[in-house]
Amino acid sequence: MANQSYHNTGRLSRFIVRQDRIRIPVWIISLSVLSFMVAMAFTDLYPTGLERQTIAETMKNPAMTAMVGKGYGLDDYTNGAMMAHQMLLLTAMAVGIMSILLVTRHTRADEEDGRIEMIRSLPAGRLANLYATISVSFGTNALIAIIIGFGLYALGIESMDLEGSLMYGAALGATGIFFSAITALFAQLTESARGTMGYSITVLLLSYLIRAIGDVSNETLSWFSPLGWVLGSEVYVNNYWWPIILTIGAAIILVALSLYLNAIRDLEAGFIPAKPGRKYASSFLKSPLGLALRLQRTGLIAWAAGMFILGASYGSVLGDLESFFTKNEMMAELLAPVEGYSLTEQFLTMLMSVIAMICTIPPLMAMLKLKGEEKKNHTEHLLSRAVSRTRLMGSYLIISVIGGFLMLALADIGLWAVGNSVMDEGVAFGTIFSAAMVYLPAMWIMIGIAVLFTGFAPKLSGLTWLYLTYSILVVYLGGMLQFPEWMAKLTPFGHIPKLPVEDMDFMKVFMLTIIAILLLAAGFLGYNKRDIRG
Amino acid sequence: MSVLKTTDLTKKFGKFTALNGVNIEVNKGEVFGFIGPNGAGKSTTIRVLLGILKATDGEAKIFGKDAWKDAVEIHKRIAYVPGDVNLWPNLTGGEVIDLFVELRGTNNKSRREELIKKFDLDPSKKCGTYSKGNRQKVALIAAFSSDADLYILDEPTSGLDPLMERVFQECVMDAKNEGKSILLSSHILSEVERLCDKVGIIRQGQIIETGTLDELRHLTRTSLLVETKQPIPALGNVNGVRDIVMKDQALSFQVDTDELDNVMKYISQFGIVKLESAPPTLEDLFMSHYEGVGKTSDSGAGGAL
Numbered sequence A: 001m002a003n004q005s006y007h008n009t010g011r012l013s014r015f016i017v018r019q020d021r022i023r024i025p026v027w028i029i030s031l032s033v034l035s036f037m038v039a040m041a042f043t044d045l046y047p048t049g050l051e052r053q054t055i056a057e058t059m060k061n062p063a064m065t066a067m068v069g070k071g072y073g074l075d076d077y078t079n080g081a082m083m084a085h086q087m088l089l090l091t092a093m094a095v096g097i098m099s100i101l102l103v104t105r106h107t108r109a110d111e112e113d114g115r116i117e118m119i120r121s122l123p124a125g126r127l128a129n130l131y132a133t134i135s136v137s138f139g140t141n142a143l144i145a146i147i148i149g150f151g152l153y154a155l156g157i158e159s160m161d162l163e164g165s166l167m168y169g170a171a172l173g174a175t176g177i178f179f180s181a182i183t184a185l186f187a188q189l190t191e192s193a194r195g196t197m198g199y200s201i202t203v204l205l206l207s208y209l210i211r212a213i214g215d216v217s218n219e220t221l222s223w224f225s226p227l228g229w230v231l232g233s234e235v236y237v238n239n240y241w242w243p244i245i246l247t248i249g250a251a252i253i254l255v256a257l258s259l260y261l262n263a264i265r266d267l268e269a270g271f272i273p274a275k276p277g278r279k280y281a282s283s284f285l286k287s288p289l290g291l292a293l294r295l296q297r298t299g300l301i302a303w304a305a306g307m308f309i310l311g312a313s314y315g316s317v318l319g320d321l322e323s324f325f326t327k328n329e330m331m332a333e334l335l336a337p338v339e340g341y342s343l344t345e346q347f348l349t350m351l352m353s354v355i356a357m358i359c360t361i362p363p364l365m366a367m368l369k370l371k372g373e374e375k376k377n378h379t380e381h382l383l384s385r386a387v388s389r390t391r392l393m394g395s396y397l398i399i400s401v402i403g404g405f406l407m408l409a410l411a412d413i414g415l416w417a418v419g420n421s422v423m424d425e426g427v428a429f430g431t432i433f434s435a436a437m438v439y440l441p442a443m444w445i446m447i448g449i450a451v452l453f454t455g456f457a458p459k460l461s462g463l464t465w466l467y468l469t470y471s472i473l474v475v476y477l478g479g480m481l482q483f484p485e486w487m488a489k490l491t492p493f494g495h496i497p498k499l500p501v502e503d504m505d506f507m508k509v510f511m512l513t514i515i516a517i518l519l520l521a522a523g524f525l526g527y528n529k530r531d532i533r534g
Numbered sequence B: 001m002s003v004l005k006t007t008d009l010t011k012k013f014g015k016f017t018a019l020n021g022v023n024i025e026v027n028k029g030e031v032f033g034f035i036g037p038n039g040a041g042k043s044t045t046i047r048v049l050l051g052i053l054k055a056t057d058g059e060a061k062i063f064g065k066d067a068w069k070d071a072v073e074i075h076k077r078i079a080y081v082p083g084d085v086n087l088w089p090n091l092t093g094g095e096v097i098d099l100f101v102e103l104r105g106t107n108n109k110s111r112r113e114e115l116i117k118k119f120d121l122d123p124s125k126k127c128g129t130y131s132k133g134n135r136q137k138v139a140l141i142a143a144f145s146s147d148a149d150l151y152i153l154d155e156p157t158s159g160l161d162p163l164m165e166r167v168f169q170e171c172v173m174d175a176k177n178e179g180k181s182i183l184l185s186s187h188i189l190s191e192v193e194r195l196c197d198k199v200g201i202i203r204q205g206q207i208i209e210t211g212t213l214d215e216l217r218h219l220t221r222t223s224l225l226v227e228t229k230q231p232i233p234a235l236g237n238v239n240g241v242r243d244i245v246m247k248d249q250a251l252s253f254q255v256d257t258d259e260l261d262n263v264m265k266y267i268s269q270f271g272i273v274k275l276e277s278a279p280p281t282l283e284d285l286f287m288s289h290y291e292g293v294g295k296t297s298d299s300g301a302g303g304a305l
């Protein structure tokens, strides 16, 4: 019986590897190259201890701590310490996302589409597919750990010794393994791939936020976040192995639990029950717009809550930041304050661009849902009725644009409400609000690009995500690695005037809006002309 | 010898009872037709038999082994084709067939090539670009190119064209002639009539009839058109006669098949001039069961309306 449940796991693992023969290597190579390049860039940019110490000083503030994690070894800021402080968390999140996508794709997504049914009717054990998926995911993460671990050591950077480097890799691998396990669990609990992915990503983001708040204000809190455990290994500084072992141990328990749940449940069933729905469609549902909104309702509400929490979390560090700036003159000097604006306000501008980019994720998802529906052959049901393509695409666009505005507004309100309650000198709501809303044209351009891809090359629409990722990375890494100015200008977010520190530039904002409109118009034209798949 | 047997099989989804004491039995070398209206519980029964769903109560055995506990052992000797075949969009049909065959462990290369040719499938195309019928062919080829002892087919031809439908029927007959057993769920009655030795009818999670086609035919009525020298008195009071209609000189009516003998004896007294009879079609048989309101097999003869 025990032997039966994992019969043919090996073959299925090989099959999964074959399906992902491009995806997995792309992830491994991108993550490794990113790590190696950043490590080398740090060494080039900050060759002397003195320079690194200066950077350490600028990093010693609550906002940075919230963003990149608690710094260890700030008094002796070696290249290794710098790498672990500024890059480990970001890379770990990326590894987490990779693992979530990989496990969802081969568990619930395959099950939902009826492919696991085919496998299960063959002599493959009841748990074989889950075993196989977990093995492949664990294997991929182990490979990442080994390649990045030995790779960083091989760069021959002075402070990056063998143990520290291996641990850096292990910390990444452990994060991936943990989130593979979380996803495996949600794949049993929920009945859809969307649900599995949604809940797993939520756990990832919550881990980040809990750690952010914990690192700034309450260290115990950070230990409730798996990302807090990983950073707690103090890579390159103290090299504690036990948090890594703890993370992997927790993952193994989660895997055992998901195997157990998989064994006792019916195929295609979950544990989070679906309740019976209405017998009749509400009059609201009976339009393409209503349908599009209904399909994404839960997701949008979850994102809205998430964006509010994101804003609020950033707001909660503003108080600490303010008192920090008043106490720390060297920092004030470094940031070269602009006349008439507090350092907190200057910091806000950077915060705003990050928030604006994260708030662009849900509107892009809403827009690209149109393409997802097409792929599932749902679109033809609508287009075969009295619904024009323009109206259909327009419905998704409306949701996307209004959704984007609401996300930004909610993040903003969260930031302002919590920020003001913890700061001595509050910032006017109008100031924060306009600082956020000025990013709308950049968001529209991103939506426009999604529309353009949907209109002309739906298969390539994933590139929209790549572009957004680039935008985020440029802001995140640009400051650290001193990227040239033009790299930031490659994204629409780089052209937005940084209110309130910079002046409003109506011409620029107007031009960006025009570009967005042109992109949208082109996309609509393309969508009206091309074949609908399926 | 019984290859597949369920005993009082019951399956509940929450409070909803999808299967309520289902008993079916398929013997070696037999083609068993499993029919019933939409949502009756055919697919659910099949999925319990595949060990994909766990029975709430009762027993499901294949080759004498428990369908849930010994799923892997059982699956080495069975092949399954669902009505809705979903495949990996970025793998080719050929790759998927090989995967399925490899997972089963038995390998019949020449049979694979022969079937691909017979079903006229291009195995180098990606599954994402196949039409519904072509996806179904992939599953059928994978199933019939394996040396299974039992084939479980759930509406396997719902997307096939008539030509391919015939190829499919040949495959089933070949398998049957080799002494293999087949459980075939289908809505295509002509297919069932041609292929099946035995039929089970399920409605609302309960088997309402089961037996050979001939046995089942006895449960329906024959239509008669009779012209007699003298008028037939009180025909309506004779056991088993229904739906009497005057047509010119003749009478048209229906007779419960097991009362046919008595009815014929009765009317022959009045001098038969003309007699036409139409045997019950399978269609009639099924219709009467599909539409029936709550009548089950224990109501005995004429289990209709």
Ligand SMILES: Nc1ncnc2c1ncn2[C@@H]1O[C@H](COP(=O)(O)OP(=O)(O)OP(=O)(O)O)[C@@H](O)[C@H]1O
Pocket (backbone or CB within 6 Å): A269, B013, B016, B018, B036, B037, B038, B039, B040, B041, B042, B043, B044, B045
């Ligand atoms: N996972 C499930 N949860 C709740 N009810 C279910 C589930 N699966 C099936 N059912 C219900 O069980 C009943 C039997 O379904 P089943 O799929 O077995 O029907 P079927 O006889 O195969 O019908 P069809 O001819 O349409 O294929 C239906 O009423 C169906 O709604």
Ligand SMILES: [Mg+2]
Pocket (backbone or CB within 6 Å): B042, B043, B044, B154
């Ligand atoms: Mg069915």
